[in-house]
Amino acid sequence: MSDHLEVLKTYKMYIGGNFPRTESGHYYKVFDSEGDLLANACLASRKDVRDAVKTARGAFTGWKARNAYNRGQILYRIGEMLESRRGQFEKELSQVGFSANEAEADVNAAIDRLIYYAGWTDKYQQVFGSVNPVASSHFNFSLLDPTGVVAILAPEQSPLLGLVSVIAPVIAGGNTCVVLASENHPLSSITFAEVLNSSDVPGGVVNILTGKKEDLVEHFSAHMDVNAMLYTDALSGGLTKTIEENAAENIKRIINNPVGDWYAEDAQSPYFITDFQETKTTWHPVGF
Amino acid sequence: MSETTETTYKPTSPNSKLDFASVWEYDPAPESTANVKVKERYELFIDGKFVKPSKGRYFPSTNPATKEVITEFAEATQNDIDQAVKAARKAFKNEWSSLSGKTRGKYLYRIARMLQERAREFAILESMDGGKPIRESRDVDIPLVAAHFFYYAGWADKLEYAFPGKTPEPIGVCGQIIPWNFPLLMLAWKIAPALACGNTVVLKPAETTSLTALKFAELVQDAGLPSGVVNIVTGAGQTGAEIVNHKDIDKIAFTGSTGVGKLIQKSIAGTGKKFTLELGGKGAMIIFEDAPVDQAVEGIINAIFFNQGHVCCAGSRLLVQEGIVDQVIRKLQDRMEMLIVGDPLDKNTDVGAINSEAQFETVNKYLQIGLDEGADVYQSKCEIPENGYFIRPTLLTNVAQSNRVVQEEIFGPVLTVQTFRTADEAITKANNTQYGLAGGVWTDKGSKIFKVGAGLRSGVVWANTYNKFDPTSPFGGYKESGVGREGGLHGLAAYVNLR
CATH class of the missing domain: 3.40.605.10 (Aldehyde Dehydrogenase; Chain A, domain 1)
Known part of the structure; x- marks a missing residue:
């Protein structure tokens, strides 16, 4: 028995490439599968949501201007970093009830998912864009262009694979995002933020908050500078209605992709990228 | 020899204003409604x-x-x-x-x-x-x-x-x-x-x-x-x-x-x-100093006065690079004077009637708002029918980005004019409304079209053209x-x- 006393990690949030504590000053307790205290997580406030949206907006223009090859390499780099720190994730997953095999499979699948979307960055435009044969003397083409700042409610029961599966297609397409982590299992998301932070992902492209879904959904869906919102878990009827009503204030795109099994074939798709793309059509005359 | 040819009027040249109205009068050329049956x-x-x-x-x-x-x-x-x-x-x-x-x-x-x-x-x-x-x-x-x-x-x-x-x-x-x-x-x-x-x-x-x-x-x-x-x-x-x-x-x-x-x-x-x-929309057209100005003016006229400006993707805001602003405004005004406003069924008519009394009042309300906000108003001097809902083609200059006439959709023949110095400023101004339906770019430089077009947050970008539609061409807003x-x-x- 070593006399080393374990140094416990303080789990903070991830905003603008930094790890600030919540501005609220409040916390909530996170427990392992045995019911023992794992950590004190930040209890994000409405102000934290606003700060995160602001930094995501600031990062948007630069991120969408990155070329597709570069975005692909950065997604691949996230996969590399995740691979190199897999032990940490396997430990955190086992704390919340994953068996060793399950934890290993979860990390494997999360890495593969990043590689999958890394490969799509320079292809979805070719598959889903178009050149349009207009009847007049014009050259006309349609490209996909990212929708903007996306609010994401991460899946509650899949703290790593589910988290990666919702973030990757959004940023692969050039959007920036503010993610609300799994409420009961938020620790993997903050550890994943450390991976992002060492993967050439510009600060502000992904922002991760921890806190109470019931409290924060209202602010995510009502924020006038959020362009779209993604959720995958079934929400109570009342909460769905609230989100959709709030969304009408600025014509937010609300995407509900009800993925049950994150290992399933249809848990990854280029359509999860195009969900957060606008079609932009450009005309130019043809002539001498 | 007829009287007309004996006048001292000189034919127009590229350097002088076209002045059809004082020389020729248009005879009415109404489309016949004889074969069209409308039930009671x-x-x-x-x-x-x-x-x-x-x-x-x-x-x-x-x-x-x-x-x-x-x-x-x-x-x-x-x-x-x-x-x-x-x-x-x-x-x-x-x-x-x-x-x-x-x-x-x-x-x-x-x-x-x-x-x-x-x-x-x-x-x-x-x-x-x-x-x-x-x-x-x-x-x-x-x-x-x-x-x-x-x-x-x-x-x-x-x-x-x-x-x-x-x-x-x-x-x-x-x-x-x-x-x-x-x-x-x-x-x-x-x-x-x-x-x-x-x-x-x-x-x-x-x-x-x-x-x-x-x-x-x-x-x-x-x-x-x-x-x-x-x-x-x-x-x-x-x-x-x-x-x-x-x-x-x-x-x-x-x-x-x-x-x-x-x-x-x-x-x-x-x-x-x-x-x-x-x-809705509040489409901005960005015209650079290197644009083919005459072609651009034609396009801008079509962008805002097509269908009386009742077009969700209308080019209702003009952003002009500073060096050519006087030239562009003068040419626009000259061209506006040539527009014929009147009977929609007349084949010579360029600008028809405002769709309804309600919309007529809305557009006039915005003209008043523009005045209240300090805009300079220029309207073409054409005659308009006494009966019916007609509004003369209108330019609003001396407007600010925060003005309601710049931010809100008027849905009528009203164009606001602002200026810019750099491409980045133009893009920022173009994107600075709640809307994102359409935008225009006028320049002779291809690389500029792609760069500015990429910066516009709108579903349609018309480059060196405007208000073109085709069934094969996707349309819709950001x-x-x-x-x-x-x-x-x-x-x-x-x-x-x-x-």
Whole structure:
């Protein structure tokens, strides 16, 4: 028995490439599968949501201007970093009830998912864009262009694979995002933020908050500078209605992709990228 | 030798202003309405038949150029909408959704052909009911209507190629609500793709411009389309609300103002209904110092005065690079003086009547707001008819980005002019409204077009052109200009569920 006393990690949030504590000053307790205290997580406030949206907006223009090859390499780099720190994730997953095999499979699948979307960055435009044969003397083409700042409610029961599966297609397409982590299992998301932070992902492209879904959904869906919102878990009827009503204030795109099994074939798709793309059509005359 | 040639008038040259008006007078050249029949009253079109409205109420439709009542339309109320939805559901279940794509397509081709055959009649009616110049309804609206049906007819048996890796299925019954600025064209944008994908529809035209939709219903009967596949119900906002809130409608497609679009999105919250919205805009045109100025001025005139500026994607804001601002404004003013404002049925008319009294008041309200905000107002000096709703082509200069006339959609022949120094400033100003429907770039430098175009947050970018439309070309907005696309391959997504 070593006399080393374990140094416990303080789990903070991830905003603008930094790890600030919540501005609220409040916390909530996170427990392992045995019911023992794992950590004190930040209890994000409405102000934290606003700060995160602001930094995501600031990062948007630069991120969408990155070329597709570069975005692909950065997604691949996230996969590399995740691979190199897999032990940490396997430990955190086992704390919340994953068996060793399950934890290993979860990390494997999360890495593969990043590689999958890394490969799509320079292809979805070719598959889903178009050149349009207009009847007049014009050259006309349609490209996909990212929708903007996306609010994401991460899946509650899949703290790593589910988290990666919702973030990757959004940023692969050039959007920036503010993610609300799994409420009961938020620790993997903050550890994943450390991976992002060492993967050439510009600060502000992904922002991760921890806190109470019931409290924060209202602010995510009502924020006038959020362009779209993604959720995958079934929400109570009342909460769905609230989100959709709030969304009408600025014509937010609300995407509900009800993925049950994150290992399933249809848990990854280029359509999860195009969900957060606008079609932009450009005309130019043809002539001498 | 005639008197005219003895005058001292010199022919125009590239360096002097064109001055047709003081030399030649245009004789009236009205399109004949002799062969066009308008009934005294139009009923609702439900389940393949024209039926009286259940509450027996009718409302008049006025020609905005003369203020004369042309005809009257039935007001559809809850019970009528219910009947229309039932008919659409029955037609969806029993026939249309199980018909082969090939046969659906052939019905649409048949409709396209019949539209071409009756094109002139539709054009005249569109101009009578809505006030748009016959030149536009004849050469733009109606040809595009037929082209739209022709385009989507061909998709009906090829849908599996449109969605790689997915299987498209029809959604069901679609409720469609369309505006008054392009009445029959908006009908085509809604009905053609919906039917091609195997859906059935309940469509409500705008209350001021329902005539061509009911004429279209007659055409649908003549084409032998199965009963209930297309239902046309007339009425105002309350009728629209009955459609939006009907429990057995699977999808709402709306084109109109952002304000109403938000109400619709809110009222279907939590119902699981799908929706696409094509809403307002405040399109900015950026003209650089290296632009071909004369060509640009022609394009800008078309961008804002086409269809009296009743165009959601109208180029209603002009951003001019500082070095050419005086030149551009002068040329614009000269060109505005040549526009003929008047009888929509006259073939020489460039700018027709404002669509309705309500819109006439809205545009005038904004002109007053512009004055109150300190704008300088320039209006062309043309004569306008005494009767009817007409507004002279208008420029507002000396305006600021925060002014209401710069931020809000006026939906009339009113162009605001601002200046910029750098491309980044122009892009920032262009994007600085709640809207994101369309934008324009004028420059002779290709690389600049792509860079500026990429920076514009709008669904359409017209480079060295403006206000061009085509059935193959997707159209729709970013931000508060709407969600979803109409037209082209991308427009199919609005009318399918993907499995």
